[in-house]
Amino acid sequence: MRTFLWVLMVVIVSGDDTTIRGFLEDSVLLPCNCSELDKGFNWQMEEPNPMLVFLFNKTLLNRYKDRTKTFQSENRNNCSVLLTNITAADQGKYRCLFRSQDVYTKFYVYLNISASYTLCQTEESQSGGVKVFRCDVSGRYRESWIQWTLDGQPQINSTTTNITHTNYTDAVTGLYHFNSTLSTKLNWTSEPTxxxxxxxxxxxNLGCGGNSTARYGNWPGRSQDPRPQPIVWIRSCIKFIPIVSVLGFSLLLFSQYLRQQRKREVNTNNV
Known part of the structure; x- marks a missing residue:
């Protein structure tokens, strides 16, 4: 029974989940507090593609090679990892695993990756009542495109609306430039964006003047907005209900086991 309870504790001990944002080609800290560490620790990407990120006293030969920095030499209780030169492929769920007082502890970190862009939109009128809207975007992530919307509805080429797209790479700066025009003769009451x-x-979106507006792409299994939500603390509490229930049930079984042992001892003494 005691062995069963010890194994149970090893399985269920885990820290709170953390969601952080990193920017393309920048560095990001994956936090992990490992107080009273017994031995080494490791980091692994859990989703979408399981892969070791850092293994104590080992050199990895995958895409994380030479891209991690640790801080244990400065603080023994710090198992955080600094991930450098991050890419879109680094987005996902990570796990920090270490042993403390003979108990294995896991911390999970969700890393959202963002790419920043400058975006400028202009408008001009041409002869014949044609209005032309232009959009110029530049950034460092190539897998991107420009989307036109009107009153929240996506716009596409039609008999009344003409949309064109072009793109090129600046050989000097390495920036990707995306350009698009939308022309129409329709007299819209609002303007497309x-x-x-x-x-x-x-x-x-940094805009022409440098003011930032966050737009979120798709990440299966996660919220589109990586910023902390008010409901997060409620979810954090709910996820511990099964753990507490299992632990309580185990303690109940153990107490019943002790009572049965005492009864056997009493019966033996009476005999």
Whole structure:
């Protein structure tokens, strides 16, 4: 029974989940507090593609090679990892695993990747009542495109609306430039707006003047908005209900086991 309870504790001990954002080609810290560490620790990407990120005293030969920095030499209780030169492929769920006082503890970190873009939209009128809206976008992530919307509805080529797209790469700066025009003779009561979308990751629209507006791409299994939500603390509490229930049931079984042992001892003494 005691062995069963010890194994149970090893399985269920885990820290709170954390969601952080990193920016393309920048560095991001994956936090992990490992107080009273017994031995080494490791980091692994859990989703979408399981892969070791850091293994104590080992050199990895995958895409994380030479891209991680640890801080244990400065603070023994710090098992955090600094991930450098992050890419879109680094987005996902990570796990920090270490042993403390003979109990294995796991921390999970959800890393959302964003790409920043400058976006400028202009408008001009041409002869014949044609209005032309132009959108110019530049950034460092190639898997991107421009989306036009009107009153929240996506716009596509039609008999009344003509949309064109072009793109090129600046050989000097390495920036990707995306351009699009929307022309129409329709007398809309509101104006169309352009936005930049990216494959699998979120985007940060810096605008012409540098003011940022976050736009979020799709990430299966996660909210489109990686910022902390008010409901997160409720979910954090709910996820511990099964753990507490299992632990309580185990303690109840153990107490019943002790009572039965005492009864056997009493009966033996009476005999």
């Amino acid at each position: 352009c936005d930049v979308k990216a494959k699998n990751i979120s985007t940060l």
